[in-house]
């Protein structure tokens with residue numbers, strides 16, 4: 267019988283992934299790799315691995331493979347981590363894999379964007395099990411209720427890799443993939459200090475997250491984890507304000523699911539104006555402080 | 564040290580690509596093809612490692628049709644020592660590519676497989692990890708820095724929240740992210756000069772066994788047209804009206 271294992275590296279992943287699990291319509295279990303189980307998401311059961319942190323991919327994928335038996339579908343919310351670990355898990359299980367699922371046609375047919383979102387591919391799954399990473403934006407909010415049974419599990423997650431350093435620049439701002447408002451900047455933000463002052467200041471005023479283009483990240487204006495786009499984070503806020511961003515296909519691939527896109531660009535012909543719900547032709551260094559002042563009125 | 568760099572021929576990442584009218588494929592008519600940008604970064608990194616250590620030997624390999632020769636020649640011009648074209652007209656999915664690369668790795672026994680994190684045509688981000696799993700080698704995906712150190716490799720990799728540093732024993736699989744390096748520019752004469760380097764064509768060692776199949780290609784839903792606003796006041800008013808601010 268078909269059954270889904272939803273993998274939550276952190277408890278929040280279970281909440282983001284549950285709407286997909288509910289949409290797929292198969293009975294499902296949620297495995298909480300770290301943290302405590304969230305029990306009202308409609309899962310038949312919750313498994314708690316109780317790890318303090320997620321080990322390197324070779325270790326955790328081996329652990330996951332040891333408990334994946336019996337599941338026809340294994341899924342996690344799309345992220346750099348899930349792509350790292352689940353593709354390795356698919357390799358271990360000799361499974362089919364579909365990355366970045368945006369829609370479910372049936373338990374063996376999924377839609378996913380390809381070529382920086384220029385095309386939507388319909389992918390038929392020909393083998394079992396299938397490993398999936400899922401973009402939550404298309405699946406709405408989870409239906410909540412009930413209380414799943416929780417059981418502890420142990421897995422062997424020994425890795426050949428030693429982690430010798432880690433920087434997590436968390437901070438107080440919301441996570442990009444969860445944020446309701448994102449203030450995003452590109453190349454003209456000049457340097458890290460200017461980016462933080464102009465974009466960071468605006469984001470803090472509206473309780474938003476900060477995003478950036480590859481051009482901004484490559485030139486050291488913004489840290490890598492803020493990159494939005496084809497090869498960065500995929501975001502879906504209610505409001506995305508893009509300041510000094512030209513609107514490359516690769517950047518737009520990451521923001522298409524935003525409810526409202528605002529573009530501030532001094533070039534009236536910038537491609538981003540083709541996608542923006544509201545476009546303001548202006549110098550961002552004038553417009554951003556003016557918006558902030560107006561909001562204080 | 565032997566480095567194997569798998570490279571994929573992809574449609575020009577800056578081209579505007581559309582599905583064919585009947586949904587049976589992608590319209591690449593008249594478009595240029597290139598080395599997948601992440602694979603070009605992987606080739607560049609291998610060449611830089613060789614510049615530090617002349618004992619490094621670099622083989623590039625591509626699985627695909629005869630035209631992949633163009634991309635392999637470019638990789639040779641960048642500094643790779645030899646190229647393999649695994650010639651096939653069949654469709655491969657990621658597990659099939661990983662299986663073929665794993666068979667090649669057993670034959671060539673590289674110390675390091677350095678490859679792209681993702682192909683910009685299928686955007687799968689799968690093959691490196693599947694290959695590492697098949698070989699039971701450790702992996703470091705999304706690499707932004709690679710150093711050879713006593714006992715193996717030190718790799719800085721990008722994560723969802725920042726960066727981390729891995730110490731890996733060899734053999735290992737490393738996948739390149741954008742910030743690993745900026746590939747050198749190779750002008751046409753350089754590509755012609757590299758013509759004397761060996762490029763072997765060979766049949767695949769494995770049969771592709773498809774676990775997924777793309778059955779239709781469609782255009783994404785278009786966003787409704789927006790409008791320009793004349794001033795900051797108008798913008799803020801519009802956003803307030805929609806309850807966005």
Ligand SMILES: Cc1cc2nc3c(=O)[nH]c(=O)nc-3n(C[C@H](O)[C@H](O)[C@H](O)COP(=O)(O)OP(=O)(O)OC[C@H]3O[C@@H](n4cnc5c(N)ncnc54)[C@H](O)[C@@H]3O)c2cc1C
Nearest residue numbers: 452453454479480481495496497498510512516517532550
């Ligand atoms: C394989 C690959 C993957 C990629 N992945 C990504 C990705 O994930 N994310 C991503 O973002 N990019 C990605 N890119 C890069 C992408 O192609 C673009 O180069 C990049 O998005 C451009 O960033 P930008 O808009 O900041 O810079 P630019 O294109 O240089 O645009 C800057 C804009 O700012 C405007 N401007 C200048 N000064 C001002 C001012 N004072 N006020 C207002 N406006 C001003 C200009 O008119 C211009 O439109 C990728 C590229 C490749 C090849």
Ligand SMILES: Nc1ncnc2c1ncn2[C@@H]1O[C@H](COP(=O)(O)O)[C@@H](O)[C@H]1O
Nearest residue numbers: 569570626678679681682687688689690
């Ligand atoms: N046909 C191929 N030939 C050689 N290498 C490939 C091929 N397809 C994928 N790869 C490698 O696998 C990486 C990841 O591809 P993908 O999983 O398809 O996004 C690419 O960056 C290449 O290094």
